[in-house]
Amino acid sequence: MTSPTGPADTTPADASERAYTALLSRISAGEISAGERLFEQSLAEAIGVSRTPVRDALKRLAAEGLVDIHPHRGAQVVSFTPEDVTALYAMRAEFEPVAARLAVPEMTDTDVARLAELSARMERIVEEGADPGGLTTLNNEFHAVFVEGSGNRHLAIALQALFRPAVVTRTFRQYDPRALQRSMQHHAELVEAAAARDGEWAEAVMRAHILSARHATSPHRDPTEDATVRHA
């Protein structure tokens, strides 16, 4: 979709799309902290467009559950309580494996190739110890392939809405190396399952993937100070 990500900011995309991607990347990169208020005017100036496309982008993000909009009071990034995160993982653990099972048999070879590519790129980043923030984007694309590969537009829309909020949690920042490694192995196994068009296999791996991620994120929030919460 997004053409060669050139270094120059020559964005052939429309202003609305630009505003959306800009906001999405800033939110997922953590530049905008949760709960922070988003002002249309300043965002418009920062992105280089008018207020209208910014408004569109904010509404779109609100529809996806990434920002909250209160009438006449503006928008702010959603703030996740720990309970929210728990519930989110519970939902993903239920739904995303099913989505994978439904999608995998319908995937094209192109989809599988894209999965393999994304998986490889993520693995390279991990090996190089580069910024985990970039992982989040790739990971989202990876999961998006499962969703869009189903060839069902409505499944895609619904599940995007379900998985996008995970962006905000900036999962990988909190991963320890072992958990990160395991996550990458899951990705690789998912590629194989997809290549084999084995829905049940993909479902099982995906479930393990989500539950493992839940375990990796929830328990330790601050390793230096935390003596109370330990692996039970």
Next chain:
Amino acid sequence: MTSPTGPADTTPADASERAYTALLSRISAGEISAGERLFEQSLAEAIGVSRTPVRDALKRLAAEGLVDIHPHRGAQVVSFTPEDVTALYAMRAEFEPVAARLAVPEMTDTDVARLAELSARMERIVEEGADPGGLTTLNNEFHAVFVEGSGNRHLAIALQALFRPAVVTRTFRQYDPRALQRSMQHHAELVEAAAARDGEWAEAVMRAHILSARHATSPHRDPTEDATVRHA
């Protein structure tokens, strides 16, 4: 002179909200046939607002999967192929029961009461042989309670996106009396399961509900079947 809709149009809602509800009701009522193109200007005049809130509403509907928007080419109501409908039911059969299981234990008494009320109202409409079109709205609200009753905002957003498109199919029009009756019985049983806070029970009933609906709608596809509800 701007509101020919009626004397009771106490519209405290903002223009954007009004545009959204107006479009949604027109689509669900079938006034706008699938595939029909939606012009911002004419819609704005018909609703009595400017183009801006209409644009907002269209984008919102697009995010929910009810309309398609092609850049610079406008919006049109999504057209469902029979395969789309099949896929949609397959997805609902997978996801909505799980959603019910997750939601029911978290429901408040108010939620249960609302379910009971909606169920009763639907049953009354069926008994009176009134317009099944009104059923669609109530049915959507009924299912929405399960989704919103989970107390999880993200679950709600995601599943709304999944279930809203069903609006377009205008399901009940095609139900024969026996299927309609059974659907109502399912609703009643769902109310009981919710009242008992029995998630597994609700899940099972919901699955039967969806699969039964799939069977009731898919078999006879009659393109020439028109509105003209036979109530007299």
Next chain:
DNA sequence: ATCTGCCAGATTGCATGCAACAACGCCCGA
């Protein structure tokens, strides 16, 4: 001193004007 009411600043929501793009039909040439 605390609380209530009001005023001012700021921000959102809506309306409208203008430019860009796409679809359609026409004219011209082969």
Next chain:
DNA sequence: TCGGGCGTTGTTGCATGCAATCTGGCAGAT
């Protein structure tokens, strides 16, 4: 007659101006 290129028309997308609303602070009364 048929195909290709081009102008025209209509619609969307974006920018900006204005009014309605909300927030915060200050003055005055109790």
